[in-house]
Amino acid sequence: MTRLARPLALLISAVVICAGAAYLLWPTNDASATLTGSSDQHTVELRLSELTTGPVDVDLVVTPEDEALEAVTLEPGMPSMGHATAALTAQRGKDGHYRGRGELFAMPGTWDLTVRLGTDTITIAVSVKH
Numbered sequence: 001m002t003r004l005a006r007p008l009a010l011l012i013s014a015v016v017i018c019a020g021a022a023y024l025l026w027p028t029n030d031a032s033a034t035l036t037g038s039s040d041q042h043t044v045e046l047r048l049s050e051l052t053t054g055p056v057d058v059d060l061v062v063t064p065e066d067e068a069l070e071a072v073t074l075e076p077g078m079p080s081m082g083h084a085t086a087a088l089t090a091q092r093g094k095d096g097h098y099r100g101r102g103e104l105f106a107m108p109g110t111w112d113l114t115v116r117l118g119t120d121t122i123t124i125a126v127s128v129k130h
Contacts, residue, residue, distance in 0.1 A: 037115065037124040042066070044115050044122055046074075052130055053105050060090050060098040062117060072098045073116040076126075078109055 033051035037044050042062055049057035060072055070092050077084035090100035105111055105128045115122045 035124050037122040039120050039122050041120045042117050051128060055103050058090050058100045065096050069118055075114040076104045077112050079112055
């Protein structure tokens with residue numbers, strides 16, 4: 001019995017590790033995400049085509065609507081790693097939504113996404129899994 005205990009323990013450990021990796025890496029069906037944030041002046045609703053690393057489509061609604069605001073800048077930063085990625089500019093569409101496409105998140109983890117609306121800023125905490 002002792003002879004089988006060690007290989008059995010190794011096998012069980014390998015199965016548990018593989019199951020955990022599969023759980024973390026398995027793609028989810030609900031790829032899109034809606035994030036919200038507000039300041040004293042504005043509320044934003046930010047829709048991302050996917051909450052993931054790599055290029056994403058961005059659709060942003062600002063309330064109250066501000067006719068003078070032609071573009072909104074999204075500035076992602078990862079405080080725990082002390083770095084940021086390039087800002088993404090979302091242009092105002094005819095329907096009042098701001099749209100853009102680009103890479104916001106370079107790696108999984110917790111990010112602060114700062115939305116710049118002229119002189120107003122709103123920061124939204126975002127958890128990116130993959």
